Amino acid sequence: MDLTEKSFAEGPKLDGIKGVMNSSGEGKWTVETELELQAAAPVIAMSLFMRYRSQEDDTFHGKVVSALRNQFGGHEVVKK
Secondary structure (H helix, E strand, C coil): CCCHHHCCCCCCCCCCCCCCCCEEEEEEHHHHHHCCCCCCCHHHHHHHHHHHHHHHCCCCCHHHHHHHHHHHCCCCCCCC
């Protein structure tokens, strides 16, 4: 919750950033491996799909996730 508060400190609409979540390739590798092993990891697969979707649609939930990823992992935020 603290990271969420920090993310919204500059403005509750997160107007200064885009809802883009870049991918390093680890999620794709994990999904490919889970398919090869016939193992199910649907949450990882869905998060990868959402990263791909964020490249096309600038959504508020994408902005929130992008801001939180920046807070806890130092992931890049795409500025408007």
